[in-house]
Amino acid sequence: MPPKNAVEPTDAAAPAMGAGVGPIRHPGPSTTAVHAGEAREKPGFAITDPIFAASTYTFASTRAIIDFLEEEQPREEYGRYGNPGEKVVERKLAELDRGEDAVLFATGMAALVGVLMPHVSAGDEIVFFDECYHRSREFCRRHLTRFGVGFREVATCDYDAMEAAITPRTRFLVSESPTNPHLSIIDAERFADIGRRHGVLTLIDATLCTPHNLRPLEAGVDLVLHSATKYLGGHNDLLAGAVIGSRDHLEPVRRLRGIMGSVNSPHNAYLLERGLKTLALRMDRHNANGLAVARFLETHPRIERVLYPGLASHPYHDLASRTMRGGGGLVTFFLRGTDGGPADWRTTAEVIDRVRIPRIGPSLGGVESLIEQPLVMSYWNYAPEERRAFGIPDNMIRLACGIEDADDLVADLAQALD
Ligand SMILES: *Cc1c(COP(=O)(O)O)cnc(C)c1O
Numbered sequence: 001m002p003p004k005n006a007v008e009p010t011d012a013a014a015p016a017m018g019a020g021v022g023p024i025r026h027p028g029p030s031t032t033a034v035h036a037g038e039a040r041e042k043p044g045f046a047i048t049d050p051i052f053a054a055s056t057y058t059f060a061s062t063r064a065i066i067d068f069l070e071e072e073q074p075r076e077e078y079g080r081y082g083n084p085g086e087k088v089v090e091r092k093l094a095e096l097d098r099g100e101d102a103v104l105f106a107t108g109m110a111a112l113v114g115v116l117m118p119h120v121s122a123g124d125e126i127v128f129f130d131e132c133y134h135r136s137r138e139f140c141r142r143h144l145t146r147f148g149v150g151f152r153e154v155a156t157c158d159y160d161a162m163e164a165a166i167t168p169r170t171r172f173l174v175s176e177s178p179t180n181p182h183l184s185i186i187d188a189e190r191f192a193d194i195g196r197r198h199g200v201l202t203l204i205d206a207t208l209c210t211p212h213n214l215r216p217l218e219a220g221v222d223l224v225l226h227s228a229t230k231y232l233g234g235h236n237d238l239l240a241g242a243v244i245g246s247r248d249h250l251e252p253v254r255r256l257r258g259i260m261g262s263v264n265s266p267h268n269a270y271l272l273e274r275g276l277k278t279l280a281l282r283m284d285r286h287n288a289n290g291l292a293v294a295r296f297l298e299t300h301p302r303i304e305r306v307l308y309p310g311l312a313s314h315p316y317h318d319l320a321s322r323t324m325r326g327g328g329g330l331v332t333f334f335l336r337g338t339d340g341g342p343a344d345w346r347t348t349a350e351v352i353d354r355v356r357i358p359r360i361g362p363s364l365g366g367v368e369s370l371i372e373q374p375l376v377m378s379y380w381n382y383a384p385e386e387r388r389a390f391g392i393p394d395n396m397i398r399l400a401c402g403i404e405d406a407d408d409l410v411a412d413l414a415q416a417l418d
Contacts, residue, residue: 108227230365287326
């Protein structure tokens with residue numbers, strides 16, 4: 001059994017901020033990213049957290065075990081239920097998203113499976129906006145349905161359709177914001193309001209915005225999910241996921257995680273803690289690079305259309321400017337062919353192959369820019385009509401801007417397009 005007190009921070013008595021200088025209320029995003037969740041005094045007087053390379057944790061005596069079980073002492077027991085490094089990251093993420101608690105997972109998908117499973121039973125239903133990550137929807141459509149959990153999808157941002165899809169058995173409304181690769185922006189307050197009025201849990205996959213650009217919990221959403229593999233880790237060197245929300249909602253999630261075993265190793269947790277320290281700095285640069293690249297592409301004669309929330313031409317630009325700190329690093333654009341119509345897939349692939357700075361590959365959110373043609377990278381084995389249904393034309397390019405210099409990214413795209 002996982003310890004009952006697993007949600008209690010191990011070092012709750014020693015907050016990193018405020019000790020000795022009185023309480024500091026809501027420090028800025030960078031101060032939070034650097035200090036939140038960490039003990040002020042650490043083993044060995046080290047400024048950084050140790051990596052406890054341990055699969056198990058020992059007790060001085062039988063009495064110590066009984067005290068631990070009866071008094072719900074905040075300490076570790078066995079590595080599958082968590083480790084001290086993970087708890088530091090969980091506290092940091094909870095503070096960044098202004099949630100009560102966070103549960104860390106081995107990947108973003110483990111977090112999605114891990115948050116849905118303990119909250120649904122046979123006969124329940126889940127409603128998704130249809131631009132959500134395709135593996136998330138595949139898990140519900142192909143797997144949860146085998147256990148009698150119903151799955152419905154409605155058009156992204158069609159709030160009336162989402163509300164109409166709710167039945168007395170609906171347990172979850174799930175969305176993503178911004179969506180990938182279409183970059184639609186959800187009105188988080190409106191989404192949360194639908195859930196509240198119908199007594200249904202709301203979950204937003206906020207991987208693309210991160211707490212730096214939007215904190216959905218403050219809009220009233222119940223649960224926030226991140227693939228920490230992307231911006232939170234930030235260096236294309238780790239996989240992780242997280243769910244943030246109230247203790248009540250996360251308690252069964254943590255218990256099931258202890259059974260499923262989708263935890264992070266102490267080494268991985270440390271890499272994530274290290275990456276998170278620069279989240280605010282990196283996100284400001286991702287936001288600036290995304291905007292600079294989107295503005296350049298919008299004026300280029302070989303580009304049909306650019307999707308970027310920071311552009312006035314974006315369908316959800318007003319909502320994004322009102323609610324988000326920045327548009328993020330992802331820019332989606334469509335190439336024009338020499339005849340003026342949409343470029344064919346080969347011409348589009350030639351542009352991808354000519355860029356010199358972004359590397360060709362899936363994923364996003366790291367310091368290195370990544371470029372891909374969704375048709376090839378994610379939808380090559382789908383029929384043309386399926387790709388149309390997913391909204392993936394042959395001339396679509398997705399550029400995940402890293403933190404390189406914007407001028408260099410723009411110059412590189414210019415040479416690839418010319
Ligand atoms: C990558 C991604 C996921 C899955 O996360 P993994 O860490 O790869 O398991 C889920 N949602 C979104 C929006 C993503 O970009």
